[in-house]
Amino acid sequence: MRYSIFFMAAAFALLASSCHDGGQRGVGAEPMAQIAVEKHAEILSLPIEVKAKRVTIQEGLPSNVVSDMQQDQKGFLWFSTHNGLARYDGNVVTTYLDNDSTGVSALIGRTKKALEDVTYKKLWVYSSSERLTCLNMVDGKEEKYCQEVEKLHFTKWKLVCDGMFWLWGAKDGAMLIDYRSGSFLTRRFAKAEIGSSRVPLIDSLDKDNVVLCTTDKVFLYSEGRLFCIAKGMRMSRTRPFHHKMLMVSEKGDVYVLRQGKLQRFSHVAYVDGEVATGDLLMGNRWILFTNRRSFSIDVRTGEVAECEGEWLIPNGRVLTDNKGRKWIYNKTGVLRLVRQDKLVPLILFPQQTTNYIDYERFHIVEDNHGLIWISTYGKGLFVFNQDLTQSQHFVADKLGESPIASNYLLGIIADRHDGVWVSSEYGGVSHIQVMDKGVERIYPNGEGNMDFSNVVRMVKKMNDGTVMVGTRAGSLYHYSADMSQVLGKSHFDSNVYGIVQMPNGETWIGTRGKGIYGAKGLDFKDRNVFCMASDAKHRMWIGTFGKGLSLVYPRKDGYGVKTFFVDSVGLNEVRCMVIDKHGVLWCGTSGGLIRIPVDEFVKDASRYKTYVRDYEIRDVIVDRQGRLWLSASGDGLVQVEPGDGETEPKFYVFNTSNGLVNNLVQSVVDTPDGNLWISTQQGVTAWNARKKSFENYMFSRNPMGNVYNENSAVCLDDGRVVLGGNYGLTIIQPSRLSHVSGLTDVVFTSYPYSDEITLTYEQRSPNIHFSTLDYSDVRNVKYTYRLEGFDQAWSQPSSTPWAAYQKLPAGKYLLHVKACTSDGTWGKESTLVIRIKPPFYLTSWAIMIYVLLVLGVIILVVKFVHDKNVLRNRIRLEQELTRYKLVFFTNIAHEFRTPLTLM
Structure with missing residues (x-):
């Protein structure tokens, strides 16, 4: 050089x-x-250069306030808004509101959070009215799992395993919903059974062992039976650990649940007014945060030590990101990453500004580039590299050139490709992509x-x-x-x-x-x-x-x-x-x-x-x-x-x-x-x-x-x-470069969870939408399709994400669709079976009736002809008989007349 x-x-x-x-x-x-x-x-x-696309009311969202987002197993994005639930496929926003056409009740109106049960294709939606709605993802209809659902209020919920839900709260006790058999089986745990209608805690060791805590009792629900394992105590925190359950009461007593028995294990010396606010497990240490101090409990010996230095975090609360990392915050504007037994602090809020909000509402995800994104309520969006040594800060601006519409962010998720989705208060959702690392x-x-x-x-x-x-x-x-x-x-x-x-x-x-x-x-x-x-x-x-x-x-x-x-x-x-x-x-x-x-x-x-x-x-x-x-x-x-x-x-x-x-x-x-x-x-x-x-x-x-x-x-x-x-x-x-290729399989978004549809004769002019669900390249995707049994050749490649047909004859059709991204590589072919029912007058029953009618007419005609022939024969016979009689009488008369003449 x-x-x-x-x-x-x-x-x-x-x-x-x-x-x-x-x-x-x-x-x-x-x-x-x-x-x-x-x-x-x-x-x-x-610095990292990003591009952003916004999804708002103009694109079909029922509200610009999106409190929760998630991507389901199929690849759709679900938005919980203040005016209903929405599903997004990159092209079209499908809304689920309170009306007869969607079959969804008013309970789903002001949604706060949604959770998918992949195995049973159900979406559980929690609303601000403290009620849970079950949405069948195949037909988009609400499923009634309990006749009392409109009367009950629960504030917390947990999917213990696919097909089993627990609900609990401070008003109506708890409820178990089990639909693994294919039908809903519900069981209420009300005051009459558990002695209280207030259930502050439920946690699970596995699908067959669930701990239920009331204000003064601890129950174990095991293999369909409920056992009371402790009385006179109120648990404030629980933590599963190696097939055991660690618990701490409001008085500071530490218990361990193993093999169905609850044993006192240790004690934390709380002072008056001291309550637990958060906890986390670090190897063999259980870190317990209170509103005043922090404690470290050795889960092997029960030894308790008061934390000092960086681990002294009053009001500590714990977040878990999408990669399983633990983060601690405590309304000081400082967010701490737990890295082995050390903490990496990030000062994201000036401490004086934290008094004007509740908690900072941090949400943290890592994208497919390895970047760590942190959304805040009031300070916009931060992005960090893996070791948190470099960062970039995005804030809203008056010109609308920022990737976020507001600094008050409500949530963030990373999709399966390379996108990050951020919801902002009154600003809808922003789809953010790193241009390229x-x-x-x-x-x-x-x-x-x-x-x-x-x-x-x-x-x-x-x-x-x-x-x-x-x-x-x-x-x-x-x-x-x-x-x-x-x-x-x-x-x-x-x-x-x-x-x-x-x-x-x-x-x-x-x-x-x-x-x-x-x-x-x-x-x-x-x-x-x-x-x-x-x-x-x-x-x-x-x-x-x-x-x-x-x-x-x-x-x-x-x-x-x-x-x-x-x-x-x-x-x-x-x-x-x-x-x-x-x-x-x-x-x-x-x-x-x-x-x-x-x-x-x-x-x-x-x-x-x-x-x-x-x-x-x-x-x-x-x-x-x-x-x-x-x-x-x-x-x-x-x-x-x-x-x-x-x-x-x-x-x-x-x-x-x-x-x-x-x-x-x-x-x-x-x-x-x-x-x-x-x-x-x-x-x-x-x-x-x-x-x-x-x-x-x-x-x-x-x-x-x-x-x-x-x-x-x-x-x-x-x-x-x-x-x-x-x-x-x-x-x-x-x-x-992270060029996504080969991910161009087509999903029929009009009928996303089924490979076959049946339409009535009145619906024989279908408009079928489809998408690759690759949100990073939606505008550059081209589609071609062919309706087997109707089209002679594939359609001209186009960016139009739907196929429309008019007045198809009744019968069975196969709709073949494939797509290619901007690199020109075509993906796999997707097929949808379409059955169009014939009109009533062409159904098998109608044809049978027609056959019967024809047979009846033929029988009537044959009978009529037969009867007429019989009548004609009778008339002919009578005419012949009359003629014979006439001849006979004529001859008799002639015979009588001839002798008289001779005389």
Whole structure:
């Protein structure tokens, strides 16, 4: 490193002298050699940058006062508000209020807390009316577990095990709710049975052994039976310990419950008015906090010692975070982390302000980044690193730019991905995400200067691994190879766009408007230099904006200059260039790509080819496999298989339809693992060569912080990527980025806890919602679906999180849905069985009736025809009989008449 600094110092000295000789140094320019000698070890640091999205009444919350939050097993977020219960899937807020459509009673109106029973798919909701409501999570209906539920009041509750609940309080004794058999079985423990309606304590050793304490008795509920194990004492604290139960009474007597027997174990010498406020177990010590002192009880010997020093914490109360760590607070503004047998104090409140609130209401979680978040009631939100040595404080502001809406926070949880959810008083819920811990941001001219002095227009890596950075304010910074130190700085009256180290020790600096600095004997003034490249014969190729391509070659008396494409519209604006391993110069211009075999071109200026003339190419690189990659602004990223000179290059275009974050590509750089990092005018995309997929990132919550510039991307020797943009430098450590991929399984949020639904014929136009429940990437998720039995093909991928069908015929259908996140990787397919009942007139019963009716009609018709035929036959027979009779009587008459005639 020492030799590289010396080399750069010498280079800058030569540059300074050449600038002085040429008379082109800008006004106020500082000698870079001097600054290089006076180098300073400025260690660059970065605070955590976060982005936040708020969920409020405008998004569908029933109230902006959210007292409790939790994420269920499926992934939904549940919010307990002052106006009902709400479920959130990242797209839609579903509310559970007091009305006939939800089937939820008024008991759920002002909710305080909710607890999920995963096994039995029930959500128990506690309201401010001191009542507990059971919500069936499958159908969203309330389940009545007791006829007296509207009359009973309980202040405390505990889920002993899945399917078994205990409720207790100071008015109505206690109640056991057992629904492990599939139906609710309740048992009241009222004054008639336990001698008191006041139950201050219930604790459990396991699901079969529960300790119930009244104001003067101790009961053990074991295997369905209740036993009184002590009388005449009131317990104030209990603590399960190694299949035993430690207890302390209000008089200071310490008891231990083992094998169903309660034995006096020790004694704490309370003074008058001294009561226990909190406790915790530390190995074999039981720490007991009172309103005046602290005590340590050895659970093996019963020895009691009064705590001193840091452990003397009057009014101590204990919190447990989501990782099981213990924290102690006592209304002094100090929060203490218990670390082994020591305490790590954090002063979060000025002590004088604690008199104006009840308790500090600390809530603590650790997120998936390993950061510790602490919410307070009155002092906003704190975030700490693991060892609590670094912190950041978020407070609400008038402009609404803070991640929290109020400093009075009511709760905080960490979700399963990388988000933190904070509820604030009257401000709804904030979803906070750390932009990324694998990213640092450097502001060359200091973080407070949001002007041209921090807009980076050029980033170049030098031969020794150090990095040169040019800003739009004319400053040129020289950083160490690890970007931890600024080795030098110079100022020019024109922006620096290119820098190249020559074999002879010269450092050529190209500027926009002032030509080339650092090249002795070269007259190249007043040119808009955009890029430079030196070929194998030490000739310099210079791309200018408006003056075409220039070739600078050494002569005895200095340098000679040739220019090309001056009058070619588009080609005369050369923005970038690179020379491949075959000695071919590739120039990216505002009018496409130029391929120049340099040795042939020097002899014959017609020996070049142009491609993709309708592309404006902002950057061009050659990767480790010899392929070209072009940044085509507005058209995306272009991969070029260059061919061998005889075969034509092949072009492959990647854009937003392939997963690119934005088509306005600015710069591209490859890393040793074969991946690409692509900066755009709004966001960054990483091309994963192994997965052949894109991963998109927004590293700033401010849109301007996601704007990057052309000619401003390099890969450091340690594998980190440096991108220049409107907000300084973004340094990316790819191995530490927490990109969530593959977590795109779809949940049908309209019917979340069932894989099959049955709809009536009147409901045959369903609108089915779905979500990935990945709250970190909801806006970038795309869905496609197909209704088997109705659709012929998959739908066009869209961010619309629902599928709507109109007037489906009765029958069975399978709705297939899959989703992909911003990286373009599709997740697993989810399937929902949809059965649509036919109308009554098409049901089997109706068909049977129709068959019976048809059969009846046929029978009637047959009977009618038969009867008519019978009648016709009868008539015919009667007519024949009549005719026969007539003939007979005629013949008889004739016979009688003939003799008479003879007579």
